[in-house]
Each structure stands twice: as C-alpha cells, then as structure tokens.
Amino acid sequence: MKSPASASWKAPLKFRMPTAENLIPIRLDIEVDGQRYKDAFTWNPYDPDSEVVMFAKRTVKDLKLSPGFLPQIVQSIQLATFRSYEGQDMYVGDKIIPIKLDLQVNHIVIRDQFLWDLNNFDSDPEEFARTLCKDLGIEDPEVEPAIAFAIREQLYEIAIQNVTTARENRISKKGRRAAEHFTPSKASGAALDLMKLFSFGSSVVRKRKEWDYYKPVLDLLSNEDVHALEAKEERSG
Numbered sequence: 001m002k003s004p005a006s007a008s009w010k011a012p013l014k015f016r017m018p019t020a021e022n023l024i025p026i027r028l029d030i031e032v033d034g035q036r037y038k039d040a041f042t043w044n045p046y047d048p049d050s051e052v053v054m055f056a057k058r059t060v061k062d063l064k065l066s067p068g069f070l071p072q073i074v075q076s077i078q079l080a081t082f083r084s085y086e087g088q089d090m091y092v093g094d095k096i097i098p099i100k101l102d103l104q105v106n107h108i109v110i111r112d113q114f115l116w117d118l119n120n121f122d123s124d125p126e127e128f129a130r131t132l133c134k135d136l137g138i139e140d141p142e143v144e145p146a147i148a149f150a151i152r153e154q155l156y157e158i159a160i161q162n163v164t165t166a167r168e169n170r171i172s173k174k175g176r177r178a179a180e181h182f183t184p185s186k187a188s189g190a191a192l193d194l195m196k197l198f199s200f201g202s203s204v205v206r207k208r209k210e211w212d213y214y215k216p217v218l219d220l221l222s223n224e225d226v227h228a229l230e231a232k233e234e235r236s237g
Helices: 049-062 069-076 079-083 125-136 143-171 173-180 186-195 223-236
Strands: 024-032 035-043 096-105 108-117 217-220
Touching: 024 069, 024 143, 035 069, 035 143, 049 069, 096 143, 108 143, 125 143
Parallel strands: none
Antiparallel strands: 024 035, 096 108, 108 217
C-alpha cells in the first residue's frame, strides 16, 4: 500500500524510509586480528534474523576471514534499531531537503548536491544513481551502488530525526503548537529560496537546464592519487 504523496505537520505518517523500497543502509568497518572488512549495502529489515547469520557465514567463508568476524558482522547489522522505530509517528510536512554526495570509488571522485522530496514515497535512489552515472558517462559498476547507498544513508538519518520531532511535539503542547504554526528557520528559508529555482514534478528537483545551479563535479584519479588516499585512510583508521 502506497503512502500518501503529501503530508502535513498535523497528520503524521508511520515511520518508514521515504523511498519506494523500504531498504535500510548498513555500513560495516570491522577489524579482527589484523584483518579488516569494510562494506556498505542495503538490507530489507523484514527479512528474518536467520538471513543475517547466513550472510555473515557466507561472507566469512568467501573472503577467508577469521572466525572472529562472524559474531561481529551479525552484531553490526542493526535491524533491531530500525524495528524499534516501527509504528511510531514520523512528521514529514512539506519537506524538500538537500542531499550531498562526496564520494571516492576506485579512480573516480564525484561531488554533487540536489534537493529531494521527502513526501514522494515512490522515489528510487537506485534509479537516480543509474541516471546520474549514465549522464556523466561513468562506466565503473561500483559507482552506481555507492551513490544510491549515500542517498539512502542520508534519508535514513532524516527519517529517524523526523520520529524524534514527532515524539517531542507529542510530549510538549508548546511543541505541538510550534509544529502546527511552523515558522521557517533561516536554514529552511534558504531551502525555500533554492526551491524557487525548480519545478516539483519529481522527488529529485534538478533538471538539465538547471545544472548551472547544481552541477555534478567528476574527477578521475591516477594510480598514485588512489594509493596516497588509501595510505591516508589507513593511517587515520
């Protein structure tokens, strides 16, 4: 059943990802006995917990990781955190929020920003990533899922924040009145100024003729640049 296309601060929705598929982002960075495993992927939170265990066992076997990674991977896939928000009110309102990309994938660095409609529950980060890679001529197959994941990660954080807002407004009468008579802050006012540049036919508001305002930046790194960044990451990790 699809969620309504729009909502108001007086009519909260039930918590979910503001996308067509209710997938949550999982980011792993685990080190055991000198071995390090890093990964980022999406997960269906309604899959049984046994799937998490099977995934961990398969990962440890396929990557030849030490057995100590098995419980660490299972523990790091926090489905319980997502499920704890289920059924709770989530205020959305007429929210157009900025999404920012600053990613390095292999030899490619991509920086971009655009506005995303939280009220469009048919939006598809994966489709957006496919279109962006096609428009920019990116052929590396690892870039597309990295872009989609970065979008989902930001949307997930915002969805959780919206649950907190709904909870605070429910507890505080003053908070409820503030929500019902919402006055834009300086930040939201700036967002409204940006919104005037766009039309509202889709969840992602940036058309080709408006790329002068939000233009993706694509850099290609040399092997030396990649090695230097990897060494820097190892030192900081």
